[in-house]
Each structure stands twice: as C-alpha cells, then as structure tokens.
Amino acid sequence: MSKQSRIFEISRTILAITIALLIALVTILFVSEEPANALSTFLLGPLKSMRHFGNVLEMMIPLLFTGLAVSIMFSSAQFNLGAEGAFFLGGIASTFIAVKWALPNVIHPVIAILVGGLVGAVFCGIPAILKVKWNATELVSSLMLNYVALFFGLYIINYYLRDVNAGAMVSYKLAETSKLIKLIPKTRVHFGIIIAAIAVIAIFYFMYRTRWGYRIRLTGLNSSFARYSGIKTASVIILAQLLGGFVAGVGGSIEILGMYRRFSWQSLPGYGWDGIIVAILARNNPALIPVGAFFLAYLRIGADLMARTSDVQSEVVYIIQGVMIVLIAAESFMAQYRHKLVFKEARNRSV
Amino acid sequence: MVFIINETAFSITKGELLMQSELLSMNRITKVYPNGIVANDGVDFSICKGEIHALVGENGAGKSTLMKILFGLEHAEEGDIFLNGDKIQIQSPNAAIDHGIGMVHQHFMLVPSLTVAENMVLGSEPKKGLYVNIKKAVTETEELAKKYNLLVDPTAKIRDLPVGIKQKVEILKALYRGAEILILDEPTAVLTPQETKELFEELHLLKEKGNTIIFISHKLHEIKELCDRLTIMRNGKSQGVFNVADVTETEISRLMVGRDVILTVEKDDASPTDVSLEVNNLTVVNDFGKKAVNDISFSVRKGEILGVAGVEGNGQGELVEIITGLKEIIFGEVSIGGTNIKPLSIKEIRNLGTCHIPEDRMTYGVAEALDIEQNLLADKHDSDEFTGRVLTKPKVIRENSLKLIEEYQIKCGSPLEEVKMLSGGNIQKVVVAREFSSEPELIIADQPTRGIDVGATEFIRKRLVELRDDGSAVLLVSADLNEVMELSDSLIVMYGGEITAFIENTKSLNEEELGLYMLGINRQKPEEIRRALHV
Numbered sequence: 001m002s003k004q005s006r007i008f009e010i011s012r013t014i015l016a017i018t019i020a021l022l023i024a025l026v027t028i029l030f031v032s033e034e035p036a037n038a039l040s041t042f043l044l045g046p047l048k049s050m051r052h053f054g055n056v057l058e059m060m061i062p063l064l065f066t067g068l069a070v071s072i073m074f075s076s077a078q079f080n081l082g083a084e085g086a087f088f089l090g091g092i093a094s095t096f097i098a099v100k101w102a103l104p105n106v107i108h109p110v111i112a113i114l115v116g117g118l119v120g121a122v123f124c125g126i127p128a129i130l131k132v133k134w135n136a137t138e139l140v141s142s143l144m145l146n147y148v149a150l151f152f153g154l155y156i157i158n159y160y161l162r163d164v165n166a167g168a169m170v171s172y173k174l175a176e177t178s179k180l181i182k183l184i185p186k187t188r189v190h191f192g193i194i195i196a197a198i199a200v201i202a203i204f205y206f207m208y209r210t211r212w213g214y215r216i217r218l219t220g221l222n223s224s225f226a227r228y229s230g231i232k233t234a235s236v237i238i239l240a241q242l243l244g245g246f247v248a249g250v251g252g253s254i255e256i257l258g259m260y261r262r263f264s265w266q267s268l269p270g271y272g273w274d275g276i277i278v279a280i281l282a283r284n285n286p287a288l289i290p291v292g293a294f295f296l297a298y299l300r301i302g303a304d305l306m307a308r309t310s311d312v313q314s315e316v317v318y319i320i321q322g323v324m325i326v327l328i329a330a331e332s333f334m335a336q337y338r339h340k341l342v343f344k345e346a347r348n349r350s351v
Numbered sequence: 352m353v354f355i356i357n358e359t360a361f362s363i364t365k366g367e368l369l370m371q372s373e374l375l376s377m378n379r380i381t382k383v384y385p386n387g388i389v390a391n392d393g394v395d396f397s398i399c400k401g402e403i404h405a406l407v408g409e410n411g412a413g414k415s416t417l418m419k420i421l422f423g424l425e426h427a428e429e430g431d432i433f434l435n436g437d438k439i440q441i442q443s444p445n446a447a448i449d450h451g452i453g454m455v456h457q458h459f460m461l462v463p464s465l466t467v468a469e470n471m472v473l474g475s476e477p478k479k480g481l482y483v484n485i486k487k488a489v490t491e492t493e494e495l496a497k498k499y500n501l502l503v504d505p506t507a508k509i510r511d512l513p514v515g516i517k518q519k520v521e522i523l524k525a526l527y528r529g530a531e532i533l534i535l536d537e538p539t540a541v542l543t544p545q546e547t548k549e550l551f552e553e554l555h556l557l558k559e560k561g562n563t564i565i566f567i568s569h570k571l572h573e574i575k576e577l578c579d580r581l582t583i584m585r586n587g588k589s590q591g592v593f594n595v596a597d598v599t600e601t602e603i604s605r606l607m608v609g610r611d612v613i614l615t616v617e618k619d620d621a622s623p624t625d626v627s628l629e630v631n632n633l634t635v636v637n638d639f640g641k642k643a644v645n646d647i648s649f650s651v652r653k654g655e656i657l658g659v660a661g662v663e664g665n666g667q668g669e670l671v672e673i674i675t676g677l678k679e680i681i682f683g684e685v686s687i688g689g690t691n692i693k694p695l696s697i698k699e700i701r702n703l704g705t706c707h708i709p710e711d712r713m714t715y716g717v718a719e720a721l722d723i724e725q726n727l728l729a730d731k732h733d734s735d736e737f738t739g740r741v742l743t744k745p746k747v748i749r750e751n752s753l754k755l756i757e758e759y760q761i762k763c764g765s766p767l768e769e770v771k772m773l774s775g776g777n778i779q780k781v782v783v784a785r786e787f788s789s790e791p792e793l794i795i796a797d798q799p800t801r802g803i804d805v806g807a808t809e810f811i812r813k814r815l816v817e818l819r820d821d822g823s824a825v826l827l828v829s830a831d832l833n834e835v836m837e838l839s840d841s842l843i844v845m846y847g848g849e850i851t852a853f854i855e856n857t858k859s860l861n862e863e864e865l866g867l868y869m870l871g872i873n874r875q876k877p878e879e880i881r882r883a884l885h886v
C-alpha cells in the first residue's frame with residue numbers, strides 16, 4: 001500500500017471510531033441520570049485497576065485468534081464466517097481431550113490445543129470444498145454450518161462429557177494437567193497470550209514472506225491473475241480456510257483451557273463474529289490484529305464496568321460497533337475528501 | 352490569373368470556416384482520476400455546426416475522458432461547457448441527450464438478446480396501452496435507417512450481427528434520441544478497411560443533413576480523408592486546433608507525440624529453426640455451443656513471428672486460452688516443444704518456456720492493488736531464485752524488481768508503488784517485463800500494445816523482434832492491422848473460427864487483400880492454408 005493511501009486508511013478508521021464513540025457518548029448523556037460517572041467508567045474504567053486491565057487482556061486472547069483466523073480467510077477473498085463454529089468446536093474437542101485422556105503436564109494442553117485446531121480446520125474446510133467443487137457460496141454455507149457446530153457440540157457435551165452431578169449442562173472438570181498456567185497474579189491472564197503473540201508474528205511472516213501467503217493474497221486480490229500466473233487457486237482457497245479454521249480452533253481450545261474449569265458454553269460465544277470486526281479494523285493485516293483486538297476488548301470491558309456501576313446498559317457497545325463497521329466498510333465514506341487530496345496533489349505535481 | 356483564383360477560393364473556404372458559428376465549446380476543462388492521473392489539464396475544445404471535427408492524440412492523451420465529460424459520464428473538477436453560447440451543466444448521459452449530444456462508444460452498449468428495433472427504442476419505447484408498440488418501433492427504425500442510408504434489419508437480433516452493423520445500430524440509436532452532435536469514439540478500431548469506407552460515406556451523409564460529428568481517432572490517414580478540422584491532444588493538454596487541409600500527417604504526428612516517431616519496425620528477415628508450437632485440428636466449442644475455433648492447424652517455429660490477423664471475436668481469444676492452458680483442450684492436439692500440453696497445468700505449460708501477454712491486462716495481467724514488485728513476481732514467486740525453503744528472499748526480489756524497472760523503463764516512484772497508480776503503458780510494461788524476463792521459448796502476445804502510448808508501443812515491438820532474433824517463437828495476435836503487418840514474418844487470418852489465409856511472407860500483402868480475408872469474402876484453397884503447418 002502506498003504511503004498516501006495508508007495514511008488515508010488510518011485517518012478514515014480513526015474518524016469512523018471517533019464518530020461511533022461520539023454517538024455512544026451522546027446516547028449515554030441522554031439515557032443516564034449520572035452521565036459523568038457512566039462516561040468516565042466507560043472510557044477509563046479498565047485502566048483503574050490491575051484486575052480490570054487484566055480483564056481486557058483476557059478478552060484480547062480469543063479475539064486475537066479469531067481476528068487472525070478471519071483475516072487469513074478474508075485475504076483469499078472468501079467470506080467464510082465459520083470462525084465462530086470452529087472456535088466453539090475447538091473448545092469442545094480440547095474439552096474432550098482434557099477430560100478423557102490422561103497425559104503429563106505440558107503434553108496435555110499441547111495435544112488438546114492441536115486437536116482443537118484440527119477440528120476447527122476441518123470445520124472451516126467444509127465451506128471451502130463446497131465452494132471449489134460446486135460453487136456453493138461460502139458465506140451462506142459457513143453461516144449455516146455454525147448452527148450445526150453448536151448443536152453437534154452440545155450433543156457431545158450432553159452425551160459424552162456431561163457431569164450429571166453438576167446442576168447445569170456442563171462437562172466434567174478439566175484435568176489439572178491440561179490447564180494453561182496463569183501469568184499475572186490477581187488476574188486470569190494465562191499462557192495463551194504468549195501463544196497468541198507467537199501466532200501473530202508467525203502468521204504475519206506466513207502471509208507476507210512465504211510462497212503460500214503470497215498465493216493466498218494474490219488469489220484474494222485477483223483470482224484470474226493468480227490462475228493465469230500458474231497458481232492453483234482452488235487449492236489456495238482450501239488452504240486458506242483450513243489454516244483460518246485451525247487458528248480459530250486453537251483459539252477456542254486455549255480459551256477453554258486458560259479460563260474455565262468446565263466447559264459451560266450453552267450457545268455460541270460470539271468470538272468468531274468479533275473476529276470479523278477485528279479483521280475489518282485491521283484491514284486483514286496480521287500485524288494490526290493486536291491493535292484491533294485490544295481496542296474491541298477495551299470497549300467491551302469498559303461497557304461491562306459501566307453497566308455494573310451505573311444505570312447505562314453495556315449494549316451501548318453494540319451501537320459503537322455497528323456505526324464503526326458501517327463507516328469503515330462504506331467505500332464511499334470520505335471518498336470526496338480523498339478525491340480532493342488526489343486532485344490537490346496532481347495540481348501540485350503539474351505546477 | 353489561375354493563381355489568384357486559387358488564392359481567393361482558399362480564403363473563402365477559410366472565411367466560411369471562421370464565419371460558421373461556434374456550436375459548442377468546452378473551456379479550461381480539468382479532470383483528475385481517483386488514481387491521481389491528470390487526464391485533462393485545462394483543455395479548450397470547440398466545434399462548429401455541420402463539421403466533422405477530429406480529436407486526435409495517443410492513447411492516454413485524454414481524448415476519451417474529454418468526450419466522457421461532454422457526454423456526462425465523467426465530471427470535470429474545473430471548466431465550463433457552452434452550447435450555442437449558453438452555459439450548460441451535463442450531469443448525466445440523459446442530460447447530454449437532452450442537449451442533443453449522442454455518443455457511440457468503442458465498446459457497444461447494446462443488448463445482444465434483443466432485436467435492432469428493441470435496442471433502438473430502449474428507454475423511450477413507443478407505447479400501445481401497457482405494451483411496447485414493437486410495430487411502431489420497427490417502422491420508426493426503418494424510416495430513420497432509410498433517411499440516413501444506414502441500412503439495417505430492424506428485426507435481427509443484435510448477437511447475430513457483425514461488428515460493422517452493430518456500429519450502425521449504435522449511430523442510429525443516438526440519432527433516434529435526437530442527437531445533433533455525434534461523438535464517435537475510435538469507430539474504425541473494430542472495422543475492416545471495407546467497413547471503414549462504408550462508415551465514412553455514411554458520416555458524410557450525416558454531415559450533409561446538418562449533423563455535427565466529433566471523430567476520435569489516432570489514425571491520421573482517416574482524419575485526412577474524412578475530417579474538416581482537428582484538435583490535437585497530448586498528455587491531457589490541447590496542442591491546438593487546425594484545418595485538416597493545412598497540416599500534413601507528419602506535422603500532426605509530431606504534435607501528437609512531441610517528437611518524430613518511426614512506426615515501422617526495423618527488422619531483418621527471420622531465420623526460423625525448429626517448430627516450437629504446433630496446433631493440430633483444434634476445435635473449441637464455446638459456452639453457447641458454437642464452434643469458436645473450427646478445425647485449425649498451424650505451427651510456429653523458433654526465430655519467427657507468426658501473426659494472427661482478424662476482426663476481434665473470430666476465435667483468436669479462444670485459441671490463446673487453449674495454448675496457455677486457461678481453457679481445456681477437448682478436440683485436437685496442441686504441443687509445445689514436442690510435448691503434448693493437454694494433460695498439463697498452467698504452471699507446467701509455463702515451465703515449458705511459454706509466456707503470455709494477456710489481452711485484458713487488468714484482469715489477467717496484474718493485481719492492481721498490489722505493488723509493482725509483487726506483480727513482477729507472480730509467475731516465479733516460488734522459484735529457487737526468489738524463495739528459500741520457507742521464507743522469501745526480499746533482497747534478491749528487490750534487486751530483480753529494480754533491474755526490471757530500469758530495463759523496461761517503467762515510470763514509477765518506487766517498486767512499492769501500487770500498480771493501479773501507473774498509466775496504461777507502464778502497467779503493460781510491468782506485464783511484459785515479468786513475462787519476458789523468464790527467458791521464454793514461446794511468446795504468446797495477445798494485443799500486446801492495445802491502449803498504450805506510442806513510446807511503450809515502440810518499446811514492446813522492438814523487444815518482441817529482439818526476442819525473435821534470440822530464438823524465441825512468437826505468436827502475435829493483434830486487431831491492429833498495422834501491427835500484425837509490420838511485425839509478423841508470416842501471417843494467418845482468422846474468420847469465424849477458421850483460418851482463411853496463410854501468408855508466408857507478410858511483405859507481399861496489401862491491406863485491401865487482408866481485409867477481404869478478414870471478412871471471409873476471399874478464402875485461400877485448403878492446400879494453401881495447409882502450408883501454415885510446417886512438417
């Protein structure tokens with residue numbers, strides 16, 4: 001991306017975020033009896049204590065994985081929304097390993113995470129194969145398959161892993177050997193954040209410095225050109241979805257092994273959808289995924305704190321998300337401004 | 352005595368031109384495209400009633416943009432348009448039509464599945480109750496066709512018509528909507544010499560009936576033959592207005608290009624060696640079940656350029672797709688360097704030493720959102736030269752891109768500039784640089800110089816001849832007659848998916864003769880055509 005268009009994209013994103021925040025703030029001003037308190041908790045709450053900041057980091061971990069997963073899949077121009085299902089099934093699979101298998105300390109989580117990743121890969125690979133073989137829209141098939149994932153996962157929990165002595169529909173306790181260690185005292189920030197950091201770097205290198213990443217990007221930008229250049233676009237599309245699904249599955253496993261004692265999700269946790277927001281904010285660039293993930297996690301935790309200490313509901317965050325995504329996705333937003341810039345520069349050049 | 356009469360006659364015609372009222376003028380038009388290219392830079396342009404006014408310039412000089420602004424398809428950042436002295440705003444093609452301005456585009460805007468009459472009235476259909484009055488549409492079309500001597504069958508479907516007739520329909524369509532000023536965007540680019548002649552007669556008639564015509568072209572002999580005045584554009588600027596009679600072709604071309612150009616390619620006779628590409632009894636059935644290529648056989652030897660001439664859409668595209676592996680071979684056999692390519696992938700065909708300059712460079716030739724460096728890498732991103740076991744080698748890649756940018760004179764700020772920021776000619780140079788740098792044995796060049804400036808054209812043609820001299824086999828597909836005739840050593844002519852002629856020595860051929868083969872009016876005997884296959 002040229003410098004000028006990069007600057008433009010950054011300022012466009014910042015403006016979109018600002019407008020979204022302003023709308024949220026105005027909303028808070030109108031609905032709240034104590035707007036000052038609500039606002040300050042919302043914007044600054046996560047910074048006020050280590051525990052709250054720890055919450056932000058905890059939430060960032062799954063967002064990093066799903067954000068990366070979505071950005072890989074979107075880079076191949078496939079709007080595969082299966083990250084949600086892959087994340088959920090990854091959690092189920094690692095629960096299975098954590099409950100049923102007896103393995104030594106370090107090995108146990110490694111195996112559980114890998115199995116979770118593989119299950120996620122298979123899951124996201126299905127829409128890709130349907131697309132390549134029969135030209136079925138990956139958007140629709142992946143969206144629908146998410147519900148298959150949910151109910152299939154719940155079936156596994158209910159019939160194979162359910163602890164009947166616990167009151168709700170939850171699994172047996174995860175084996176202590178399978179859990180990820182906590183890193184920061186007084187918070188629940190776990191070893192997963194280190195794996196996530198490694199994943200960000202590895203995937204950045206993969207996308208921009210290996211032949212496979214090059215093929216994915218080229219296929220995504222212009223598949224006719226990729227095919228003409230001798231690239232087998234069908235395999236590239238499948239590869240990108242498998243890899244995306246793997247990362248999402250790993251994310252789900254790590255979330256379960258790092259944060260929970262039992263598997264207790266009754267519905268899709270939503271991190272896959274959030275991954276889409278993160279990927280859009282980061283423009284599918286793995287290096288920017290941490291920024292997007294941190295931003296979204298911060299907003300969520302801020303809203304959560306606000307809901308607990310004031311009379312404003314945390315759903316305010318969804319207004320912000322909605323406005324932000326609409327403005328960023330709208331190609332023509334600020335297009336006139338960009339054209340003016342272009343015109344001015346062309347003028348300067350010719351003079 | 353005679354001398355004096357002549358002089359008076361001359362000054363009278365000149366006086367008449369001056370006296371003629373200015374019908375339309377565009378003042379100080381400036382247009383910048385979103386990618387930063389200044390297409391028009393303070394251009395003045397005006398036409399008089401009843402003239403045929405040529406707008407000439409190289410590809411990319413800004414002619415089409417200026418006319419798109421006049422027709423409301425693009426909007427200028429600066430400048431005004433006056434019609435009969437009144438300032439007008441042209442926000443859309445509809446507004447342009449209301450002002451009596453019509454445009455015939457290079458690529459026809461017709462619905463292939465509808466008839467001529469239906470296309471004519473589309474958007475302003477005569478009604479009969481709730482229904483379209485087709486009968487009235489047909490009679491109106493007939494009347495109009497008769498009036499302007501543009502003979503077409505109103506009930507024929509557009510998809511069954513040849514290009515020349517489609518163009519007539521386009522012109523009629525503009526007239527039907529009441530166009531008095533008619534813009535023709537390179538109308539002869541798709542026509543054979545015979546069709547061009549016919550078009551010129553029709554345009555003369557239109558002029559007699561009081562219409563004004565703007566004729567966009569870069570073919571100077573046509574302008575000399577047809578037009579009254581001309582405006583020359585270069586680099587988005589007007590170079591002035593002239594009476595066609597007062598300037599020579601050399602002067603025009605100098606103003607167009609800014610220097611003298613040699614459009615003839617200097618080359619020695621070819622000394623062909625072994626056969627590189629061999630096509631045997633190839634038949635291609637297209638998606639509509641029609642035979643796009645019908646049982647053709649020919650071969651190209653190393654060290655020669657075989658031209659494929661023909662009006663576009665006569666099977667050349669399908670032929671290229673087959674040879675480069677983009678389309679699967681069903682009937683017939685194609686071999687490159689003795690290897691049958693039927694079971695091979697595109698990659699494997701490329702590995703045989705084949706390179707391909709695609710006809711549509713924006714679809715097949717580049718990824719426009721990617722930088723130059725990455726575009727130069729597309730076909731060899733996984734070669735040992737540029738990538739190790741896992742990671743790519745950025746240093747080697749950078750050296751390669753800098754070398755190619757210099758060698759191919761690609762005008763850009765840096766190798767990291769996005770391809771979409773470049774001009775057409777420079778984008779084509781990126782494609783050519785990538786394809787030629789793989790030391791090709793067989794070059795498939797499909798319209799290699801379409802839509803690019805003279806400088807880049809010269810460069811690419813020269814390079815093709817150089818590669819031929821180094822022993823590459825070249826298959827050159829081009830709709831530009833001048834190009835195929837200048838560049839090819841031998842030539843095949845395609846019409847309706849078949850080869851209608853094989854010309855062993857291109858120099859022995861004249862344009863007239865070629866036109867007859869292109870239209871399928873003349874056809875060589877089968878044994879003459881069979882000579883295209885060297886055994």
